[in-house]
Amino acid sequence: xxxxxxxxxxxxxxxxxxxxxxxxxxxxxxxxxxxxxxxxxxxxxxxxxxxxxxxxxxxxxxxxxxxxxxxxxxxxxxxxxxxxx
Numbered sequence: 001x002x003x004x005x006x007x008x009x010x011x012x013x014x015x016x017x018x019x020x021x022x023x024x025x026x027x028x029x030x031x032x033x034x035x036x037x038x039x040x041x042x043x044x045x046x047x048x049x050x051x052x053x054x055x056x057x058x059x060x061x062x063x064x065x066x067x068x069x070x071x072x073x074x075x076x077x078x079x080x081x082x083x084x085x
Contacts, residue, residue, distance in 0.1 A: 025072050 019026060050058070 028068070028072060 050061075053061075
């Protein structure tokens with residue numbers, strides 16, 4: 001068993017299972033990464049628009065954000081990768 005742990009092998013089938021199980025999570029990570037490259041002027045403009053919104057719309061945006069986080073957290077479970085050992 002220790003020898004099996006020490007042998008690092010890249011298996012595309014296992015990665016395909018992980019990616020398919022957490023596809024939405026990887027998409028959200030990619031969106032978050034891409035948002036770091038949005039120019040500051042656009043970010044500041046969006047912040048100003050958000051500040052001018054009525055409280056009801058801010059609450060709806062917050063609720064949508066919580067719903068997205070909950071949806072990402074409750075995605076299908078991927079089989080435990082170390083069962084093969």
